[in-house]
Amino acid sequence: MNKYDVIIIGGGPAGLHAASNISSEHKVLIIEKDDEIGEPVLCAEGISNNTLKTFFKEENLPFIRNRFSKVTIRYKEKSATIEIPDMGLLVDRSKFDKYLAEKAIKKGSEIKLNTLALDAVLNEDHVTVKTNNGDFEAKMVIAADGVESYIGHKLGLETVCQLNDMYSCYQYVISDNSINDDEIVFDFSPEYAPGGYVWAFPRGEKTANFGLGINAEMMKSRPVEVLRAYKEKFYPEAKIIRAFSGCVSVNPLSRIYGERVLIAGDAARYADPITGGGIDNALRTGGFAGQVANIVLKEDNFSLKKMSIYHELVEKDNWYSIKRQLQLKKMMSEMTEEELDRFFTSSLGLFDGKKVFSSDFYSTIYSLKSTIKTTGLLYNLLGSLMKDKYLLKIIMRLLWQ
Ligand SMILES: Cc1cc2nc3c(=O)[nH]c(=O)nc-3n(C[C@H](O)[C@H](O)[C@H](O)COP(=O)(O)OP(=O)(O)OC[C@H]3O[C@@H](n4cnc5c(N)ncnc54)[C@H](O)[C@@H]3O)c2cc1C
Structure with a gap:
């Protein structure tokens, strides 16, 4: 039997970043079902500049594809373009994951x-992981097995996902001359992506990751058919370079730890409930899982109580952001189409042509409470809010709930 810590x-x-955070004195094995790290890419590859700065202090990062500074939001016939300098970038996910893998290997991890x-079977003093390549044994397991995760369930955690939380x-x-390499596009029109949105994220050189996510409970047509129709309307000349399907699930598990197990990233359902972006939280939760592994290994204490430190750290770090996004998701899913029309008309009118000085658009909206001292944006915003009681009500609910 192969034994690991x-x-x-x-x-x-999530898994690779967890490994980088585990001390080299521990013996770590990463198990990956695919034959290459980072492949196949099932992602639109967008991350915020905040994420980049938080997790990558090095220079000359080899995985950056393209940076953008504008966001266009469409809803039915309306649209708004907002300038957000230094907002975000597209990574090459294949190179991104390989970069993380190299770091993990340098730290001493083995990858199979x-x-x-x-x-995975919990025993008195270890966990046995059964694979197609034989059985392995470790003092603990980090389940970072993504959106299709079942290892958490095997180790006794409640992982059932409601249809409403799946996209x-x-x-x-695509490659198309109409693509603006400096602008990401979101389209929230319910006729295309009920409960979700259509995206076009520029990869540079007039190519884009162009896709959609539909809330599984509200789905009337298959995403592939809707995307085909959308392309015919908005990018009729576009050349398709690649196509794939995928799934995002949101709404974190009520418990992301068990005896001798921590669950990280998409497996813990830590993707953003509104954007579906999960890379940031995969790195966050993975990092904490690695740190907690160091603690419990050092103390040789894998009890439920000790493992719960992980949940506390994760919630303290980012629970507020997830919670407010869940509230927004719930509110939007409860709105009638008429209410959605009013919400988007108000919001788009408010933001169109504005420049937002933040690398995180959402935190700008939500942090109004603490930015009383800032910029013309607040001035404009308050002016508009006074005139628009409906939008004011929604923002108040988000801020003070
Ligand atoms: C269409 C689409 C677009 C997206 N766009 C974005 C975006 O623009 N920005 C963003 O931040 N996020 C995006 N996401 C979400 C993002 O891809 C995930 O949140 C992120 O990859 C989560 O990282 P993870 O390590 O938790 O899981 P994953 O990246 O899914 O990694 C899990 C790994 O576990 C392996 N695995 C699974 N089961 C087993 C098993 N039983 N044994 C061994 N190995 C196993 C898988 O092969 C995989 O390599 C998108 C998702 C989709 C579907």
Whole structure:
């Protein structure tokens, strides 16, 4: 039997970053079912500049594809373009994940590719992970097995996902002369992506990751058909370079730890409930999982109580952001189409042509309470809010709930 201190299931951002955070004195194995780290890419590859700055202090990062500074939001016939300097970038996910893997390997981790974890069994003083390549044993497991995760369930955690928390996605990589390399586009029109949105994220050189995610409960047509129709209307001349389907699930598990197990990233359902972006939280939760592994290994204490430190750290770090996004998701899913029309008309009118001095658009909206001292944006915003009681009501609910 192959024995380790930690077995990490899943070689995506959560698992790889967890490994980098585990001290080299511990023996770490990462199990990945695919034959190459970072492939196949099932992602629109957008991250915020905040994420980049938080997790990558190095220079000359090899995975950056393209930076953008404008966002256009469409809703039915209306649209708004907002300038957000230094807002975000597209990464090359294949290179991004490989970069994280190199760091993990430098730290001493071993990676086994083509190795599918089939089962995990909790024993008195270890966990046995059963794979298509034999059985492995470790003092603890980090389940970072992504959106299809079942390892948490095997180890006794409640992981059932409601239909309303799932988004069914389809994406093309397209090449088209109409693509603005400096602008990301979101379209929230309910006729295309009920409960979700259509995106076009520029990869540079007039190519884009162009896809949509539809709330599974509200889905009337298959995402592939809707995206095809959308393309015919908005990008009729676009050349399709690649196509794939995928899934995002949101709304974190009520408990992301168990005896000898921590759950990180998409497996813990830590993708953003509104944007579906999960790379940032995969790195956050992965990082904490690695740190907690160091603590419990040092103390040789894998009890439920000790493992719960992980949940506390994760919630303290980012729970506020997830919670407010869940509230916004709930509110939007409860709105009638008429209410949605009013919400978007107000918001788009408010933001069109504005410049927002933040690398995080959402935090600008939500941090109004603490930015009483800032800029013309607040002045404009308050002026508009006074005139628009409906939008004011919604923002108040988000801020003070
Ligand atoms: C269409 C689409 C677009 C997206 N766009 C964005 C975006 O623009 N920005 C953003 O931030 N997020 C985006 N996301 C979400 C993002 O891809 C995920 O949140 C992120 O990859 C989560 O990282 P992770 O490490 O938790 O999981 P993953 O990256 O999914 O990694 C999990 C790994 O575990 C492996 N694995 C799974 N089961 C097993 C098993 N039993 N045994 C061994 N290995 C296993 C998988 O092969 C995979 O490599 C998108 C998702 C989709 C579907």
